[in-house]
Amino acid sequence: MNATYKPSLYDRLGGELVIEAMTKAFYDKVLKDIELKPFFDKTMMAKQVNMQREFLSSALGGPAVYSGKNLAYAHQGRGIKTQHFAKFVQHFLETLLEFGVSVEEADEVISRLNTRSNEITGKSY
Numbered sequence: 370m371n372a373t374y375k376p377s378l379y380d381r382l383g384g385e386l387v388i389e390a391m392t393k394a395f396y397d398k399v400l401k402d403i404e405l406k407p408f409f410d411k412t413m414m415a416k417q418v419n420m421q422r423e424f425l426s427s428a429l430g431g432p433a434v435y436s437g438k439n440l441a442y443a444h445q446g447r448g449i450k451t452q453h454f455a456k457f458v459q460h461f462l463e464t465l466l467e468f469g470v471s472v473e474e475a476d477e478v479i480s481r482l483n484t485r486s487n488e489i490t491g492k493s494y
C-alpha cells in the first residue's frame with residue numbers, strides 16, 4: 370500500500386451492510402418528518418431503501434452498480450424544494466453521526482449528496 374492510498378468512503382463507512390442499515394434508519398427519520406413524509410405516501414419503502422442503498426454504495430465508491438432511474442427524472446414534477454432537500458440531507462447527517470461516523474467522513478458524504486441538489490429540486494431539468 371503506498372502512503373497516499375485512501376480507502377473509498379464506502380469502505381471507510383463499513384461497507385454494504387452498514388450502508389444498508391444506515392439507509393433504513395435514515396428513511397425511518399424521513400417518514401417521521403411531517404414535511405417530508407407526504408412525498409413518500411405512495412412509495413413502496415422496501416424498494417426505495419434498496420434503490421437508495423444501491424445509489425449510495427455506488428456514489429461512495431463501492432462495487433454496486435446503480436440500476437435505478439436517473440435522479441433528475443426520478444424527482445421531477447414532485448415539487449421538491451430546496452428546504453425539503455436540506456431537511457433530507459440533515460436527516461442523513463444525523464443518521465451518519467448516530468452510526469458513529471466521524472465528523473470529517475460525515476462531511477464528505479454530505480458534500481457528495483449536496484452536489485446532486487439541482488437534479489433533485491429540478492433546477493437543471
Ligand code: HEM
Pocket residue numbers: 405408409411412413417420421424436437438439440443444447449453454455457482483485486489
Ligand atoms: C441527494 C439526495 C437524494 C438522493 C440521492 C435520492 C435518491 C433517490 C433514488 C435512488 C430514488 C429511486 C429512483 C428509482 O426508483 O429508480 C429516489 C426516488 C424518490 N425520491 Fe429521492 N433522493 C434524494 C432526495 C430526495 C428528496 C429531498 C425527496 C423529497 C423530499 C425525495 C423523494 C423521492 C421520491 C418521492 C422518490 C420516488 C419514490 C417512488 O418510486 O415512489 N428524494 N430518490
